[in-house]
Amino acid sequence: MQSAKPAASTDTAQIILDKSIPLFARSGYAGVSMRDIAKAVGISGAALYHHYPDKQSLYIAAMGYAFSDMAKSIQSTLDFKGTPEERLVRFTTSFTEQMAGAPDFRALLQRELLDGDEERLKLLADKVFVEPFKAMKELAQEMALDCDPHLLAISMAGLILFHFETESIRRYLPGGLKKHNNPKVIAQHVVRLLTGVTGK
Amino acid sequence: MQSAKPAASTDTAQIILDKSIPLFARSGYAGVSMRDIAKAVGISGAALYHHYPDKQSLYIAAMGYAFSDMAKSIQSTLDFKGTPEERLVRFTTSFTEQMAGAPDFRALLQRELLDGDEERLKLLADKVFVEPFKAMKELAQEMALDCDPHLLAISMAGLILFHFETESIRRYLPGGLKKHNNPKVIAQHVVRLLTGVTGK
DNA sequence: GTCTATAGCCTGATAGAC
DNA sequence: GTCTATCAGGCTATAGAC
Numbered sequence: 001m002q003s004a005k006p007a008a009s010t011d012t013a014q015i016i017l018d019k020s021i022p023l024f025a026r027s028g029y030a031g032v033s034m035r036d037i038a039k040a041v042g043i044s045g046a047a048l049y050h051h052y053p054d055k056q057s058l059y060i061a062a063m064g065y066a067f068s069d070m071a072k073s074i075q076s077t078l079d080f081k082g083t084p085e086e087r088l089v090r091f092t093t094s095f096t097e098q099m100a101g102a103p104d105f106r107a108l109l110q111r112e113l114l115d116g117d118e119e120r121l122k123l124l125a126d127k128v129f130v131e132p133f134k135a136m137k138e139l140a141q142e143m144a145l146d147c148d149p150h151l152l153a154i155s156m157a158g159l160i161l162f163h164f165e166t167e168s169i170r171r172y173l174p175g176g177l178k179k180h181n182n183p184k185v186i187a188q189h190v191v192r193l194l195t196g197v198t199g200k
Numbered sequence: 201m202q203s204a205k206p207a208a209s210t211d212t213a214q215i216i217l218d219k220s221i222p223l224f225a226r227s228g229y230a231g232v233s234m235r236d237i238a239k240a241v242g243i244s245g246a247a248l249y250h251h252y253p254d255k256q257s258l259y260i261a262a263m264g265y266a267f268s269d270m271a272k273s274i275q276s277t278l279d280f281k282g283t284p285e286e287r288l289v290r291f292t293t294s295f296t297e298q299m300a301g302a303p304d305f306r307a308l309l310q311r312e313l314l315d316g317d318e319e320r321l322k323l324l325a326d327k328v329f330v331e332p333f334k335a336m337k338e339l340a341q342e343m344a345l346d347c348d349p350h351l352l353a354i355s356m357a358g359l360i361l362f363h364f365e366t367e368s369i370r371r372y373l374p375g376g377l378k379k380h381n382n383p384k385v386i387a388q389h390v391v392r393l394l395t396g397v398t399g400k
Numbered sequence: 401g402t403c404t405a406t407a408g409c410c411t412g413a414t415a416g417a418c
Numbered sequence: 419g420t421c422t423a424t425c426a427g428g429c430t431a432t433a434g435a436c
Contacts, residue, residue, distance in 0.1 A: 030231040033410075035412095044421055046415095049413065049414080051419090054412075111314065113366065114310055121369045125372035130374060145392075147392060150373070150380060155390075158358050158359055158363065158366070159358055163354055165310075168316065170354065172321060172325035173329060174350075192347060193394075233430085235430095245430085246431085246432080247401065
């Protein structure tokens with residue numbers, strides 16, 4: 001085990017992942033060609049095959065990288081002591097900020113939920129969500145809302161993520177305002193909903 | 201204005217839409233070829249171009265059809281008188297049942313939220329969501345939860361839809377059970393959350 | 401209204417020079 | 419490790435017979 005960042009880690013294989021992630025996020029697996037990726041990296045299409053044996057392997061490596069990055073980030077917000085309400089506020093605020101700042105991750109997650117096969121979904125669950133989800137379930141139980149903790153943990157995540165998912169269409173729904181895309185406003189709303197009317 | 205169902209409405213143009221909707225729902229625009237659709241319909245690829253000038257027109261017609269169907273269905277559940285709590289229960293139950301029975305609609309909605317351009321999103325909003333959303337906002341205001349009604353209406357929809365969106369991955373999260381995919385269980389959970397701990 | 405045949409382009413992937 | 423050149427096949431869309 002070496003230090004976290006080996007020197008000269010910016011080799012081509014890594015750059016390929018960095019450049020292909022936003023492409024896959026924007027257009028999906030079928031909507032991105034190997035030539036598109038090659039052009040974004042600045043090498044020929046053939047050179048890609050020196051680093052990854054085929055398109056699918058490249059895609060899976062890109063997902064693994066995009067998701068492991070976020071896994072670390074999410075878990076760091078859940079090691080926090082305090083009352084259940086304090087922890088709810090802390091988790092909601094941090095998670096909302098993280099999602100607001102990671103549009104590619106959100107798009108890739110949505111695409112994997114639609115298109116991922118069993119193997120990829122299991123990997124995504126194990127790699128990113130199982131540990132945070134456990135902590136969310138514990139929090140859900142301590143909140144004493146008399147709900148199934150699994151359902152409540154899903155609802156907590158859904159309340160936050162759905163506001164981002166619908167960002168593109170809320171613009172055309174009555175009463176849609178810019179502030180509804182503000183992570184602070186979203187987080188405050190979610191906390192208020194989950195703590196009952198008593199809020200803030 | 202004629203009666204709702206003109207005789208012999210099952211012409212080829214309509215069959216093409218019926219057969220292409222599940223394909224687009226499963227694989228997305230880029231993941232479905234005109235040959236795939238032709239094969240599903242049982243005609244040659246060239247014949248498709250007699251009914252639709254190109255793939256994009258066919259896709260847009262298919263979306264229009266899939267969404268107009270659901271628009272009627274959603275709106276029918278919102279013309280209901282009663283106390284706010286009665287109307288919340290009614291809306292939540294009906295909407296959850298409708299979404300549970302319309303996996304293609306859910307997938308197409310997700311895909312349009314990811315891939316739709318401004319024009320398509322505006323059409324989707326106007327055609328399907330603007331009217332139900334107004335009713336949801338009214339309900340949100342009457343519920344007196346001291347929330348921005350726009351945010352609360354989005355949250356109501358999100359609480360329901362997110363459980364379906366994550367159906368494929370919840371299988372791999374701790375505590376995931378079959379009953380968590382049961383529309384009655386989901387609806388009851390959502391109502392309980394939105395009415396505070398007091399609920400049933 | 402449907403067919404077969406095909407044009408013209410893009411696709412993933414490979415061969416072999418450097 | 420990257421390149422140019424290329425293959426074999428899939429793609430959208432069209433032409434023209436029936």
